[in-house]
Amino acid sequence: MKILHTADWHIGKRLHKTDLTHDFDLFINWLCDYLRAHPVDVLLISGDVFDFSNPSSESRSQYYKTLIKLKKFDFKIIITGGNHDSPSVLDAPRDILNELDIHVISQMPEQFEDCLIPIPSEDQAELVIAAIPYLRSRNLQRQFDAENYENKQEAVKESIAFHFQETAKLAKDNYPDIPLIGMGHLFATGASVSESERDIQIGNLAGLEVSHFGNAYDYIALGHIHKPQRLSAETPIFYSGSPIPLSFSERANEKRILILDTENSFEPESLSIPKFRELVLIKGNLEEIKTKLALIKNDYPLKTLIEVDMLETEFSATKTYELEQVIEAFDTTNCEIVRHKVTYKNTSEVERGVSSAENQVSDFTPKEVFQKKLDGLDETKDMKLELFSAFEEILEELNYSEE
Template identity: 75%
Template sequence: MRILHTADWHIGKRLHKTDLAKDFDLFINWLCEYLDKNPVDVLLISGDVFDFSNPSSESRNQYYKTLIKLKKFDLKIIITGGNHDSPSVLEAPKEILNQLDIHVIGQMPDEFKNCLIPISSENNIEIIIAAIPYLRSRNLQRQFDAESHDNKQEAIKESISYHFQETARLAKEKYPEIPIVGMGHLFATGASISESERDIQIGNLAGLEASHFGNSYDYIALGHIHKPQRIHAETPIFYSGSPIALSFSERKNEKRVLLIDTRKSFEPESIAILKFRDLVLIKGTLAEIEEKLEAIENEFQLKTLIEIEMQENEFSATLNYDLEQLIENFDKPNCEIVKHKVSFKNMTKVERGVSSTESQVSDFTPKQVFLKKLQGVDETEQTKLELMSAFEEILEELNRTEE
């Protein structure tokens, strides 16, 4: 049986106001071409289908058109919800999608057994998919409760672990001797993250060790981290990563999907995704930036996006003006400067106040803004952790209200 693992589609994502809808469509076209030449039996999508919990009508339309394209290849599709997804939005068309052999689990079911999806070939069950979505606070609190923050962190880990191990136990009980592939959307300890991952559970303190998954799984298909990578463990535990670059910190990542051929082993083959757009980060003095901009050439289908960071020693309003003029007059074909900032090594507080180095609030997520606020609060680290935990609970409640 051939299983393809992908995750973190983030349909509806914008990068510095640039809509990435074309990037995603090109990825799906590439994927369809791959499937046409390399048939698979099952496609796993491990969370964060959408970038927002309340996606636009355009994003939903793109999602459904994508499913129609993929179903032409006669495969089973299994989708789990991520932290960006609204469970109710994902599961709204669940009954219709089931008729098309598309299984959606947007939120953790009340009964763990309902996460188990048997995959058959020639009337024989060959694989069990344990489709576990992103686990929210209300899921975790069913198993554990802790009064102190330290205990709460350990309780979160133990509760997530319990969900995976109990689901695997039920699978082994109902389908003995059948291999199990788990799906999850979470942060695993040791994973390398980028700028575009947000809402990592309570400052990464709830990161799972490989041992938390137990030893019953033959492969674990993770989502949530956008950089493709393996978690060090005997069991193959992999993040497929996002199929397109979602931030400039991902500009050097080789995007991929992972193919598991169970007739050979559960070690996946990495399939590199064609690159459709270049993201370029330019740092240096004004003269160096001008030289680097002149050398840029677009070799890809979509517009090259450029970030600039001018780094000079002494503050100069003239340099700021010259940079603005350089950006305004930049006219390389199919290239666009989408963000710029300036930093001066030697600068007084007054000069810093009138410079353009200060970041805009819009550059940060709500969690990042709150973390910055906490840095200036005269409280103990323990109190700050408790405040961060409370803030995350409020954020989740607000998201639930939006749904």
């Protein structure tokens, strides 16, 4: 049986106001070309289908059109919800999708058995998928009381571990001697993250250890981290990564899908996704930036996006103005400077405020804004963790109420 593992589609994502709709469409077109030549039996999508919990009508349309394209290949599709996904949005077409052999587990069911999806071969199950979505605070609190642990973080980790281990136990009881694949959407210790994931290292999902998954799984298909990678464990535990770059920190990452052939092994084949757009970060003094900008050209289907970071020793309003003029005059075909920043090493506080391009609030997630507020408070580390955890719960409740 062949299985394709992907995750973190983030449909509706914008990068510095640049819509990534075409990037995703090109990925899906490439994927369909691959599937025509290399059929699979199951497609796993491990969370964060959308970038926003309340996606636009255009994003929802792109999602449905994508599923229609993929269903032409007549395989089973299993989708789990991520932290960016609204359970109500994913659940809305669930009855119709079930008829099309598309299974959606948007949030953790009351009964763990409902996460188990057997994959039949002729008259019996050949494989079982434990489709565990992103675990929200309300899921975790029903299992453990934080007061029984040194702190809430430890209680959260143990609760996540309980969900994976209990689901695996039920799978082995109900489907003995059948291989088991787990799906998850979380941050595990040792995973390498990018700028677009800055807030996941704090709060509820920080530092889950691979031992928490137990040893009953033959493969674990993870989402949440955008860089494809294998965790250090005896069990093959993989992040497929996002199929397209979602931040400039991912510009050097080689995007991939993972293919398992269970007849041979549960170690997947890693298949590189073509690059459809280049993200370029230019650093240096003013003269170096001029030289590097002059050398840029576009060899890809979509517009090249450029960030400029000018680094100078002494403050100079003239150089700041000249950089602005260089950016305004830049007109290389199918290339665009989407952001620039100026940093002077030897500056006073007043000069620094004048010379540096300040980050806008829109550059940060709500969690990042709250974390910056916490950084300025004279509180203990444990208290800050408690405050951040409470803030996460409030955010979840607000999103849940809006739905």
